[in-house]
Amino acid sequence: MQIYKVGGAVRDRLLGKPVTDIDWVVVGATAEEMLAKGFRPVGADFPVFLHPKSGEEYALARTERKSGRGYGGFTFHASPEVTLEEDLIRRDLTINAMAEDDQQNLTDPYHGQRDLEDRFLRHVSPAFAEDPLRVLRVARFAARYAELGFKVAPETLELMRQLSESGELEALTAERSWKEISRALMESQPQVFIQVLRDCGALKVLMPEVDALFGVPQPEVHHPEIDSGIHTLSVLEQAALHKQPLTVRWACLLHDLGKGLTPEEEWPRHIAHEHKGLKLIKAVNERFKAPKDCQELALLVGQYHTHGHRALELKASTLLELLQSFDVYRRPQRFEEFIVACEMDARGRKGLEQRSYPQADYLRGAASAARGVAVQPLLEKGLKGPELGEALKRERLKALKAYKESASS
Template sequence: MQTYLVGGAVRDELLGLDVKDRDWVVVGATPKEMLDRGFKQVGADFPVFLHPETREEYALARTERKHGHGYHGFSVYSAPDVTLEEDLIRRDLTINAMARDEQGELVDPFHGQRDLVNRKLRHVSEAFTEDPLRILRTARFAARFQPMGFEVCEETMALMRAMVADGEVDHLVPERVWQEIQRALHEREPGTFFEVLRDCKALDVLAPELVPESPFSAALAALRCIHRQQGSTEERLAALMSPLPEDACNARTKALKAPNDCQNLARLTVVFIPAMKSLASNQLTGESLLALLDAADLWRRPERFSALIRVLPCSLPETDRTAVTLLERAASAASGVSPKTLMEHGFKGKALGEAIHAERLKRINRALSQTPS
């Protein structure tokens, strides 16, 4: 029985990055032997075990055979006769297919270290084509390592284009696509993720509304802006979707199975963008702005409105960004209306609602009449 440190831990160590998670492959062992050593089995599809002390994952070396579409279509074989090289050849990229043995020696049968030096993301073998999720993973690694000069090599890009043309991306489960997108939105250069997907034509399948140059450029500019501000997942998705019409935005975020908070902020952003253009040119009435604030549910969801205020400057042309200051001032003024105070003055029922509306409108009009500082 031999144990090897594999994958990202080896890659990141060679790149001089902090190693956060360590994964191990065990060659020459059976599940019974692992259990006898105190490991706890957690894998359902193939034998994966938790170390009794470190709780790190130890997987028995395995091979896989494709028998259907998508990432579900695999049968797994794991036995003591599976070699380390047979396990590594099934991995996605050469930089993720390196290992260190128990003496610390590098095992690199597919020249991952060379690709690290040359800053290339390269598939290990033709097995890459059997899992369409690897297209998204490759794009995500490109987004992570682009600041270090990495790029997808042309052979791998050609392979990904062929996979898209063969319809493999059509079989991806939306929940898994969203998981990859969510992670990619927080990578070091998230725009690169979508550039790679567009270059290999996967974006035509996953978010065709973003493919044309005008919305694509605007989406990436907005995303990179909110990334510099360390925005939340909700804010990043809203920025990405901001160039789309409302109907297209709503349909795409729903199709991607994005969480409700993400869908709602994206919807609010695309609703407010044309309003901000009108506000910037003094063509938005106080009544219309109050209706927007009501629709945004500012009074019960002020934290979501604060997120909107962070996204809008990234999603608007520079000429319209001054409107965000007016919006924030108007919202703050209107939020200061106290229903409790009005009730103490005798308002109740329908009259209370009308009094709250009138006071909010008065304060909004006063805020709009002020020159932005």
């Protein structure tokens, strides 16, 4: 029995990056031998075991063969005869197909170390094209390592293109797709993930609503970058630069989908794109079964982001409606995430990345003024039910009018 550290742990050590998860491969062993040593079995599909003390995963060396569509369409074969090289060749990228023994002696049959040095994300073998999930994984790695100068190798991008055109991407489950998408959006350069998907034709399959934004112009006076797709990538980039959470990044990706529906004769203006985009945002949310908080914020940002930009001009009554839509009294954090999403939208424009956004503090102040209205005096007047609700609304409107006056003076 020989045990090797494999995959990401080896890759990241060689890159000088922190190693978080460690995967191990066991060569020359049987499941019975692993159980005899106290390892606990997990997973029904292939022999993976948890170490009795560390809890880390140890997998028996295995080969795999395509047996059906999609991510799960594989038959695995594990036996003591499977070599380390045979196990490594089934992996996705050369940089993930290296192994180390306990003396840090490197096994690198597919030149992963060379690709690390040359900054290439390159597939290990033609079998790469058998697993559609690898399109998303490679795009995610591109987003993670873009800051180090990594690019997808041209021949790998071509295989990803073939996969995108094959119909295999449609076999991916919503859960698997969302897991990759959500992880990719939280990388340091999530806009690279979207760009790579577009480069290989996967974006128009997975998110045709986002793909449709590219080539759609906007008024240059507000959008020096002009192209709606480029703007979306820039907004996502700003969200990552400002360390925003997944909810905000998802909303940033989907906020302008309505612009893809504008008839060409109306370009570059996009009247009512906020409202038109809601059905598209809802469709993308449902396609990937995004978490509820991501779904809700994306819809609210889509509908109200131009309200955010025009905050200083809004009437007190419109401000109140905006605050009510977000339920700022019970869910203040959601309104805060809306504000920062609007700010990322304002900064995601060519040459305006450092612009100030006074609307943010203005909206925070408005929310504070509305929340500051006390309910107790109204209860003491004997008001309840709809009457209480209307009285509360009147008092909050009064507070917002006073706030607007003080803010403009």
